[in-house]
Amino acid sequence: MDDHAGASIANRDDPIPVIQIPFNTDDTAPPETEQQKLGRRERIKQEAERLKSKLHDVSTQYKTTQGSVQERLFNTLLEQVFPQDAEDDGTPKKDRRSRQYVDKPQFSLPVMSANFRRFNARIGIVFVFQNQMIRLFTWRVPTHTMSFLAVYTLVCLQPALAPVVPLAALLFFVMIPSFLTRHPPPPVANPSSSVDAAAAEQYAAYGYSGPAVAPPQRVKPAPEMSKDFFRNMRDLQNCMEDFSRVHDGAVAVITPYTDFSNERLSSAVFLCLTALVSIAFLAAHLVPWRAILLVAGWSATAAGHPYTQELISNEGFLANLQVIYNRICVFGAEWVESDIVLDEPAQVREVEIFELQRLEKHTLGGEEGAVLQGEWEPWLFTPQPYAPTSPSRIAGARPVGTQFFEDVQPPNGWLWRDKKWTLDLGSREWVEERCVSAVEIETEGERWVYDLDTADSKTKSTTTLSPPKSWEEGSGVSVKGEWRRRRWVRLVERKIVKVSPDE
Structure with missing residues (x-):
């Protein structure tokens, strides 16, 4: 049933259009006016047009999806085997060929087969041009190659003539052959045969000035x-x-x-490219580019000559080239080993984690509104301090993290350098650095940073005339809020990936 789902007519989502023609069976009803009749005709016409459009869409879909049962079954199998474009799963992947950037049809075997047939039927002109280039640069017809070199030399000496080349090629290789196809030359009479005067006059009058006598040549x-x-x-x-x-x-x-698998070698190449870019940026206008392009073009074309190919394939010439290449490699390796030094220590960074605890509060019986502060309950370890004024807390989001210290992992690509976490004794510094407000700081002891109770803060603000502080040192008098946190730090170092020579 699924194979014919795309080609069958069924009431899936949209209702089937139905033409409704109301009949008036009441003899006592007043006769319809001309405007009512015209409105009814328009409605019937719209329903008919809608039905016609629906049937046309269904027939078009059937024509585009029809095919053998084997092709449709195989296409369905391929859709199950080959993965579609993956959705965003939070990983920093970037694929410029994904449908996220360009909306293209998915893989389909019938579409692939049809496109390949169409492409293969039209690609012949490319291979003809490729064969012509091979014949040109292998000196099959020396006069053609020398003509190309003459044009190339003229363009190198006068770069302003470069736009003339494609225009002349269009004129001589497209327009003139097309004209000769429509106006073929007159037939050549056989000198050995006897031709009367009338036929000779007809041949003489047959020229390029008359009307076209042949159909145009189509690709x-x-x-x-x-x-x-x-x-x-x-x-x-x-x-x-x-x-x-x-x-x-x-x-x-x-x-x-x-690829920096050999960091010394890739670093040397990087330095050379940087120096060349700097030199080219400053002195590119001093380089004789015309002469360089001229010599390079002649050398590349001369390398395709049969005599040059025979000389290059000589064993003695190849042996000399190998010796020169080996000397250059040895000199480069010695320079890399002596001048490129990679003795930098591993990159070290400090990471942080915040230990978050929650206060258990119990209401005393018999006294309305009286609260008894309970014990602090370990909650979790989170990368954010979960401050009272943080956007996530204002939005009502719960803290996110891990429950145990051992579950805290280093960042991707880094390794632990210290064996254990160290408590940050400068609680005031990180509070001021993050501009955390409505908190109370312990400057001694376990260095906890407490939330201030909202009701207590309002009472203090009404009973004192001093401006509110962004942070307060612990005095033991203020009522503490629901959360407290402290900061732990640990050193990590960049993971070094060693590549074996065999890779």
């Missing part, structure tokens, strides 16, 4: 199951292999120097 996709379609599949297969080889080679060459 059409390659038909499926044709030779061009399978050629595109072959070229696409080889292109994927070439991309994989280039990708793996680039990762193997670049990654060891830039």
Whole structure:
């Protein structure tokens, strides 16, 4: 039933539109006016249009979702196997390809198959251009390569002519061939055959100034199951292999120097790049870029010549290059070992936790409103002091933390450096630093910071003319509030991840 749910007509959420035509069976009722008849016709017309639109939407959905039962079953299986875009779970993950950034359709086997067929039927022009570039840079036709080098030299010497190149390419490789297709050249008569004067005059009058005699050439996709379609599949297969080889080679060459697995080597590369960026920022205008681009272009094109390829593939030449490369590596390794020193100690930070306790209060019997202060009950360890004026407490939120000291864990990427927590004896300092108000501070003893009772604070404010303080030292006279807290500190150090040479 689920396979045909998308193609069946059923009363799911929206009611099926029904055309209602009221009939007047009362003979005594007054006849309808012209305005009432017109309103009834409009309502019937709107209902008919709504029904027509509903049927059109259902037929369109059926056409887009129809397919073989096997494809739909396999698509459903893939939706269960492959995970969808994960929702936000509080972890700091960032995937720029997620639907959170760009709304794109989910993976579907029928859509994938249809898109691949359409893409493969139209990708042939890319592979034709690729083959032309290969023929150009491998000197298959030397005159073409030399013409390219002449144009490249002209652009290097006169960079202002760079916009002319794409315009000229559009003119000579698109417009002129399209015109010649619509106006083909006149047929060439066979000199050995006898042609009368009338035919000769007809050939002479057949030129480019007359009307078009041929239809325009359209770029059409390659038909499926044709030779061009399978050629595109072959070229696409080889292109994927070439991309994989280039990708793996680039990762193997670049990654060891830039991922800081060898911190000395990556630090040396970082220093070199920083120096080059500084030099380029200050002296880029002094570099002869035209000459550099000219020599680089000629060298890269000359490297594709068959004679150059034969010279490069010579074993003696490769051996000399290997010797030079080994010397450069040895010199670089010696410089890295002697000048790049990584003797900085591990990064150390101080973390804090607040021990929070709650006061148990019991009402004395027989005396209305009398309160007897009970014992302080250990509540939990929290990263925030849960001050009376904190936004979370004003909003009515309960403190969040762990109940036992042993459950407090270091931050991610850090390790404990001290063996145990240390009580912070400077309770006044952290209270003033956080601008905590309506509290009472113990300057001796266990260094608790108590909440002040609200009723007691109002009484004191009415009986004294002195301005209220943001904090008070414990005097033992004021009535303490519901919560008290004290601060514990401990040192942590950055976790060092060691990478083995085999990774």
